Amino acid sequence: MTENDTGLRTRLIDVGVDLVAAEGVQALTLREIARRAGVSHGAPRRHFPTHLELLxxxxxxxxxxxxxxxxxxxxxxxxxxxxxxxxxxxxxxxxxxxxxxxxxxxxxxxxxxxxxxxxxxxxxxxxxxxxxxxxxxxxxxxxxxxxxxxxxxxxxxxxxxxxxxxxxxxxxxxxxxxxxxxxxxxxxxxxx
The missing domain is CATH 1.10.357.10 (Tetracycline Repressor, domain 2)
Incomplete structure (x- = not known):
């Protein structure tokens, strides 16, 4: 995993942590996390093949x-x-x-x-x-x-x-x- 990949993985988790704090569990969709991280809706799947893995x-x-x-x-x-x-x-x-x-x-x-x-x-x-x-x-x-x-x-x-x-x-x-x-x-x- 490259440094950019590690950075994106960390950013997706950071965005999820912030999102759950602000809006609750129901807001934790792959699309919303990707949107707030500034990446395509498919990008999280490179690091988290399933939604459960990201959660x-x-x-x-x-x-x-x-x-x-x-x-x-x-x-x-x-x-x-x-x-x-x-x-x-x-x-x-x-x-x-x-x-x-x-x-x-x-x-x-x-x-x-x-x-x-x-x-x-x-x-x-x-x-x-x-x-x-x-x-x-x-x-x-x-x-x-x-x-x-x-x-x-x-x-x-x-x-x-x-x-x-x-x-x-x-x-x-x-x-x-x-x-x-x-x-x-x-x-x-x-x-x-």
Whole structure:
């Protein structure tokens, strides 16, 4: 692949990332990405033979961004409970601040397609959560507890985006719901 080819591939992904941020997943057509990248509508096929491959490359950027945010959040260390709390907050803030990308990242067809190893990109993030859960709840099946917590976080993000949790809880701050979810999965904080 020449430098120009690499540049075009990167530009197509960049355009897709910008497009999903501005207009959502529904705007991610090959034609629209090509148009905004300033190339013919057939040009993306040189780098991405299928639409799913281009969408996977865009989603991979989302996972990389979320991974960077999680690593930054956890860089200062701290006790595992505080780290899970901060990781959870980072996850929710990412989901709420990047709804189009978040939706794209967890599309089942992309994750199952095997393109670019999206499962391999997402599973290490889950591994971080499971490791922390295992340190908080030794003896528990950390993978299952982390899976239940992740499902809860995913549900909080979705219901918050729809406005349902704000209506149900009467609050404009997701922190109390997050704290309740953490207590349900990790047990109460020591001293409480």
């Amino acid at each position: 996977s490359a865009i989603a991979q950027r989302g996972f990389a961004d979320l991974g960077d945010r999680v690593r930054s959040t956890l860089a200062n260390g701290g006790d595992p409970r505080a780290q899970v709390t901060e990781l959870s907050r980072t996850y929710l803030e990412f989901a709420l601040g990047n709804p189009g990308m978040y939706e794209l990242m967890f599309r089942h067809d992309l994750l199952e397609s095997g393109h670019l190893g999206l499962r391999g990109t997402s599973l290490p993030l889950f591994g971080v959560l499971a490791d922390l859960v295992g340190r908080i709840r030794p003896g528990a099946d950390a993978g299952r507890v982390a899976g239940a917590l992740w499902a809860n976080l995913h549900g909080i993000a979705q219901l918050w985006r729809w406005g349902s949790l704000q209506l149900a809880t009467g609050s404009e701050d997701f922190t109390p719901v997050l704290e309740t979810a953490l207590a349900a999965h990790l047990g109460p904080r020591e001293g409480r």
